Every structure is written in C-alpha cells, then in structure tokens.
Amino acid sequence: MSDLLYTDVEESLRSSVRGALQRVVEPGEVADLYDSPKDEAPAWSVLADLGLAGLLIPEEHDGAGASAREVAIVLEELGRTVAPAPFLESAVIATSVLLEAGDTDLLSALAAGERRAVLVLPWSARAGAWTAAESGSIAPVAGAIGADVFLVPTTVDGTVRLVAHDSAEVAEGDAAAAAVDAGLRAGAALLASEQLGLAQWCLTTTVEYAKTRVQFARPIGSFQAIKHRLADLYLEVAQAQAAARYAADTLARDDADAPVAQAVAQAYCSEVAVHAAEEALQLHGGIGMTWEHPVHLYLKRAKSDQLALGTPAAHRSDLAHLVDLPQH
Template structure:
C-alpha cells in the first residue's frame, strides 16, 4: 500500500513579529551605543569590551537569557530569536561577549544535569546578566572535533592546564573548563589570563592558564563532552547569522557609497562594472540569509537535519562575509584603507570568523559525510 502520510511542512524562515520587534530594540540600542567611532575608540585603547553596553544588552534588553528556560530566570526563547540578535551584532561588529556567553556558555550549561544546584545557579547568573560566563575552549574548535580535555583534575576539583585561543576570556567572570574529570565552573579571578594579539580587535583572544585553580563540577566526563559538542554545534550554526549581518552591512554601505561618490560627473554606482559586482554580492547575501535562517530554525526545532543545516550555513556564510567585506573596501576606494573608516573592522571580523568554530573546508567535509558524497 502506498504511503499516504503527508510530508512535513517546510519551515517558515520569514521573520516573525516577535523577531522583528526584538531586532528593532537591539538595533536602536546599538545605533546609539555601538557607533563605528565608539568602537574604534575602544579598540585603540585596548579595551574593546564595553561593560555598560553589555549591561544594557544583557540585562535591560534581556538578551543574555534568551536560550535559558523561564523556570531558571531566562526568556525561554529559541535559537531564532538569538540569531536575530547576532545579525544585529554582526551589523555593528559590536565588541560584546554575546556569542561566547549567551550562546556557547548557555548551551553548555543547558547540556548539564539540571538536578545539580550549581548548574541551575550558574544558569540564573548568566540569564540575569549578573556574570559573564565564557567557555575555556579554543575558538577554532569545530563541532565535529572530539572534545579533548587539556586540563587535568589533580583531585578535589583542583585544576591544572593551559588553554590557548580563548575568546572573550578577558571579559569573563566565570570560565567553563572541560577537564579530564568533567565540566567545571572556575572563577576567572583564579586563572591567569594573558591577552594575545588577535586579528579581530573586537573579539579578543587570550591564553588561560590554570595553576591549582579550584572548580565546581557541573557534569561528569561523558556529559561534559556531550554538552561541549552540542554547544559547538549551536554556536557554529548561529555564527552564520552574525556573518549574515556583517555581509548585509557591507552591502548596504557599499551600495549607498556608490550612489554618493562621483567620478567623471557620474555616480560610480552607475558604471556597469560596479553594478555587476553589487548585484552578485546581493545574490550571495540573499542566499546566505536563507542558509543562516535554515540553520537557526533547525536548531530551534531540534530537527534531525540540524547538523547538516549548520554545516551548509557555516561553509557558505563564512565566505560570503569575507567577500562582502573585501568588496566593501575595494569599492569604497582609498577611504576604506584608512583606520578612521570602520571597513577594516568588518574585514578582520569576517576573516577571523572563517576560522571560528571550524573552517569552511571542515564543514564541507561534514556535508559530504552526512550526504554520503564521495571525495573527488
């Protein structure tokens, strides 16, 4: 007998009214508090993180706890709402620990046993914006990488080890550390955090060294590794939304500039060569939007195809963001080569994001494996 079961409905990737309202609130905040001039001023002073901006974004706007259920002090929202926030943060390359705290750290804690009072306590602190939780893992770790603890538990939760390439560690109040005994919460003040020179000045990296620091056990080895893997998958999928926002800003600013800048008594945007480049970029950004929204929706609905949607989104959106930033600099001409123009911040963020949470090549390998596609 033929199967008459109706196929699953296609996901609705359009933005909901709630998502549009959230976007408007975040955009209004960032347009006032995260202007290019203010961001450049902070990175010049080697203090990119703006605690006042984070306080408003995380606490007053309530975005820090979007993924945290209401019973633990969060908003009980989905990955789709978080994706909207990341799009707006990508538009401004705002130097906030949102990806590391509200996404990666929140997902790690949600993957732990909620019967442990310590887990619920940290979830409440994160959701309220009371403290910034940051995963002590290299930012370049891919979702498909097997979590390999480099930190040893000397006994009784006393930890020792060194983790390199940790994003936003300098802004952390609590570090989530995967040791051989499981996942631990460690006060940032108990670790030696050494800032490193990073390409992306708005998302600083650091080396975290633990020398006898005492941690609070949140999950055993197996559960801890599972929580980290799930967080990496979520972070990778939602990073595509940040890359989408970055690409949209570059496209919009470049199109606007091409109308204002004149050569030979004509707007440079009227030249056919410029039109073709902007049209191609528009097509790429539109496709990136579909891929990023698909990944966010798959994560929000816990779709069986979430791993594939994330790999597709990240393998595509990362390169679109770089192309958009490169076109922004080239089509702006000489002004974009100056430090005063923010274009270089977008190019550096795009280039750094290519390596964050797995390079595009790594994600393409994931797609090939999931789809059983033979390598050439």
C-alpha cells in the first residue's frame, strides 16, 4: 500500500486550484443557476487554463500525464466551492472511457479544454449496472449542457457499440462495455473526493460559526450537545477522507483492490456528505435556512451526488458481492 498522505506536489496543486476557484466562484451566482441554467462555466475555464482538463491524458496527447491522486485534489476543491464545472463528467468519466477504448483522436482537444465530452447515460448508472440505449431519450445526463462531444452507448443487433455524436465508432462489443465501465468506475472512485471536500467545508464552516454565534451569553460551541455533534461529524469526515484517498490511490495504481475501495468510498462518503450538509444547515440556525446563505447549495450538491453513479445501497450490494458476504 502506498502512502495516503498528501505530497508536497499535491498540496501545491491544491493551493493553485483553491486560489483560482476563489476568484471565479461566487455562491450567489451558483444559486442563480438553479433558476436559470446556462452554459457559462468560468470555473471550467480557469481549470482548463491551469491545464487541469488533461490531468489523466498522457503527455504524448498533450495532457499532464498525472494520476487519479492529482485529479482527486481538484475534485476536493470543487466540492469545497460546489463549483458548477463539468470536470468529473469530461476530464474524468468521458476521458477515462476514451483512454480505455484506445481512441486518441479527441484527447488533445480535451486536454486543452477546447472541447468537453460527456458519456450519455443516466447519472445514476454505475459500472456493471447500465443499459445501452436502443432508442428514445436518456435523462438526466450530467454535463450535457455545453458539451461538444457526446459518447453514446447503443445496442445494435444485440451488440453494444460506443459512438461519438457524429456517428464515429469508438468501440464495439466487449471493448465498448469495458470502456464504459472504466469511465463509470473512475467517476465513482473520484466522486468520493468531491463529497469529501464538500463535507470538509461544511464541518469547518460550522465549527467557525459555533465559535462566534452567541446565545444565552455564551458561544453555542460551548454547549455540550453542539460539541458532541461536531465531534461525531469530525470523526465521520476523517474516515471519509481515508476512504476517498484510498479509492483514488488504488485507481491511480490500478490496484487489484480498486473495486472494493471504490464501493467502500461511495457507500460511505455519499452519506457523510449529506450528513455534514444537514448538520451545517441545522447548526447555523435561522441563517442556515435562508437562500442567501450558501449552505443550501452544499445540501443540494450532497443529495445529487448521493444519487450519482450508484446509490450507497447499490454500492453496499456491490461490496457484499466483492468480498463474498452472504446477502439475505
């Protein structure tokens, strides 16, 4: 097992990403997207400018040739800001599909951020549990707004084909299924890092609020009930960090334990993110219930992430199968 602690390079990357996102992500503008969705993604533009759209793409195709560990850092910071950027959908899932399929034609454009790709499957699909469409619409497809390249799994005469939106075939048969599964596995493993960043923001922000909010002439953080709730949440977030880091690390090393790590991370981190957001909402009291305070954005993102790429229950079922636990 490799070291799960953050390296100096990873911390330097975090500092760059955090600083860039702080300049372009404003909670009020993120909230406005719920009423008026639009294809304006300053967060995506700044990530592309930093060369992060091509983190997983090899250097020979103009990418950074980095690993899932570096991608996890970016997603932690995206979770901290609930930034509306299609990074997971394009730079992780769709890119992983193309890399597994061996299709290199689009990689340079994706690495430069000039084009954005999306895998056209329902957002609830997970590896080994998806169906290629024969006809009709597919919804919801996260990252579809503003995407340039649509990777569509279809079924033709009982054979799975993966095609780009312009009908160029990417892969067929078992290779197509394997490519889609690779993208979904990478997405599930690294979504845990976004959930971790979200949970860490909720915990840190709530602790700071509890230190300054005074009730009955005392900071509310001095009340035993509040202390216990925040201490319990701290332990949950620390455990989520271990799960998310291990999932990213095993994916980076193509470790045989990667499927187990991914199932554990999604089964656990999804629920920790939701609990952290719920605690943040409640412990902020009246202001937490308002549209003006950003905590509602974190609760909404946590709930949507909880349903993405397989529910916690689905991943627990997968985990039981992976480790040969009897199911009743």
